[in-house]
Amino acid sequence: MRVKRGKDGDTFVCSRDLKKELKKCEAEMRKIEAELPYLKFIIEPYIAKKKRLEALKEYVLLAKKKLNE
Numbered sequence: 001m002r003v004k005r006g007k008d009g010d011t012f013v014c015s016r017d018l019k020k021e022l023k024k025c026e027a028e029m030r031k032i033e034a035e036l037p038y039l040k041f042i043i044e045p046y047i048a049k050k051k052r053l054e055a056l057k058e059y060v061l062l063a064k065k066k067l068n069e
Contacts, residue, residue: 022063029056 032053039046
């Protein structure tokens with residue numbers, strides 16, 4: 001299964017079970033959200049984690065739409 005991101009055209013490829021992949025992504029999102037307040041003073045990792053979080057949010061939304069089809 002392929003899920004395409006709208007903004008920059010990146011494609012997420014998921015060959016495994018999409019429901020399991022969603023659970024993993026949501027768990028990673030919670031972990032990143034918990035880490036972000038501690039990374040504010042270290043700029044590079046903070047920016048990287050913030051970008052990853054945004055990408056995961058987009059992926060989760062698109063994957064949920066795909067599941068509902």
